[in-house]
Amino acid sequence: MHVFFNGKITEIENAVLSPFDRGFLFGDGVYEVIRYYPKKFFLLEDHLARLRNSLKELEIPAPDLSSIEQILNELIRVNNLTDKLSIAYLQISRGYQFPRRHAFIEEASPTFFIYVENFPAKIDEMKNGVKVGLDEDIRWTRCDIKSTSLIPNILSNKKAVRNNLAEIIWHRNGIITEGTHSNIFFVKDNTIITPPLNNFILAGITRKAILAICKQTGMESCERPVNIDEMKTFDEIFITSTLGEITPVMEINGSIANTGKPGAVTIKLQNEFQKLYADFVAP
Amino acid sequence: MHVFFNGKITEIENAVLSPFDRGFLFGDGVYEVIRYYPKKFFLLEDHLARLRNSLKELEIPAPDLSSIEQILNELIRVNNLTDKLSIAYLQISRGYQFPRRHAFIEEASPTFFIYVENFPAKIDEMKNGVKVGLDEDIRWTRCDIKSTSLIPNILSNKKAVRNNLAEIIWHRNGIITEGTHSNIFFVKDNTIITPPLNNFILAGITRKAILAICKQTGMESCERPVNIDEMKTFDEIFITSTLGEITPVMEINGSIANTGKPGAVTIKLQNEFQKLYADFVAP
Secondary structure (H helix, E strand, O other): EEEEEOEEEEEEEOEOOOOOHHHHHHHHEEEEEEEEEEEEEOOHHHHHHHHHHHHHHHHHOOOHHHHHHHHHHHHHHHHHOOOOEEEEEEEEEEEEEEOOOOOOOOOOOOOEOOOOOOOOOOHHHHHHHHHEEEOOOOOOOOOOOOOOHHHHHHHHHHHHHHHOOOOOEEEEEEEEEEEEEEEEEEEEEOEEEEEOOOOOOOHHHHHHHHHHHHHHHHHEEEEEOOOOOOOOOOOOOEEEEOOOOOEEEEEEOEEEOOOOOOOOOHHHHHOOOHHHHHHOOOO | OOOEOEEEEHHHHOEEEEEOOOHHHHHOOEEEEEEOOOOEEEHHHHHHHHHHHHHHHOOOOOOOOOOHHHHHHHHHHOOOOOOEEEEEEEEEEEEEEOOOOOOEEEEEEEEEEEEEEEEEOOOHHHOEEEEEEEEEEEOOOOOOOOEEOHHHHHHHHHHHHHOOOOOOEEOOOOOOEEOOOOEEEEEEEEEEOOOOOOOOOOOOOOHHHHHHHHHHHOOOOOEEOOEEEHHHHOOOOEEEEEOOEEEEEEOOEEEEEOOOOOOOHHHHHHHHHHHHHHOOOOO
């Protein structure tokens, strides 16, 4: 497998880190996961804008990203994924610093790592929906930064897996935030509702695309706080993510969501969303 | 420099990690910092007990720790630190997992890394005290686990450094928790007060030693929630940590603490604490 590591494409065996990399010592880094629909990386500019913002918030010097699309495409090519639905994982840590001290030096030399992987769509989940759980949000208060300090996400995600759930949806004091790796949407009387952007949720790229679709197609949408007590009042619920796109929620915390099958608004949004990348999917 | 890496003592150059180590991808690991007072590691059993607890909470398989004291002493010896005040840093990450997925595999092979470093006492701070700030606690709600997902600590610590403060003391909704790398104590009418152990603070090893000293010497102590509004009512304030031991606080959030110099109770505790390791400091 070939990866990108600190300026060049190389065999994964050549990508080696010091234990003094702050990504290892402190979870001091940021990341993105980007979808490759043959033959193009999808919403790349949005992902890069969010990556730059995460770097800025953590004061990690941004590496040169001007040729990132060529690098990503080259990684796809050398790994023989040109015609396969894939993902790119990008991580930038603050890099090596010795000795270990909490306070970071200003003149950091970040570590930049990218790998690509064939990642088929979860067609069954997207078509037939998933079960999700509800749990208290245990994370820090800057969830708008896509950092690699991900222990809370890991613990909640493991809980989901153990309970045969596709996702855990978090709430803070009863107010819904998001899932461990997804945003959440609700539908009531044909209005599409999602929690507003603030420091408690990540500005999802798929979330943004859906709100744009609503504007373009004239579907009603509304960003507002949602209380866990409202769950049973919604006509439809779905979660969104780069890999899951729009995934209907059939059950939340043990209660049936929707009518037991994906709702009309969810399906319409799925179709509109698929049009966004249909153009560049190879025939 | 020689370090311990995955079962053996080796040159630091031989300690190399894959980017697929979950310590790098997810901040998925735990750590300890242990004081070496020539010629012995101090309160080693307490540190190892906390390390085991952190591993258990994150379900990271515990490595064999039965010969850890020999390994630590050997590291001190080969790095020529036998007669120097030093520290050992121990980190255990969940190890390599490919491909990258949030959910961890059960049969992990943890990465175990230890390095030692000459680390002189901050004598001036311990003698003359420090200034600290107050800030909202931005961390997750399982601060009892000493995990390497440390981005919140890094951001607050950097804020301290930029404001010429030795530490930031956090509070949640006005209730004091702890510092970015210390616990906090207050003295009122000769009673020594510190916030109680719960999921919002780390069970400090120095904190534990101080409460034991209080019991043994008959000094009054009390674990209770402390409100930020109480700051001006205390006679003395000090912070505790493995490296800072007992450090008097002279100013908190811009207000004078104590009488402008370290208080009598703080100094008495410092003396009692130093007795704990005086025995094995080489003459």
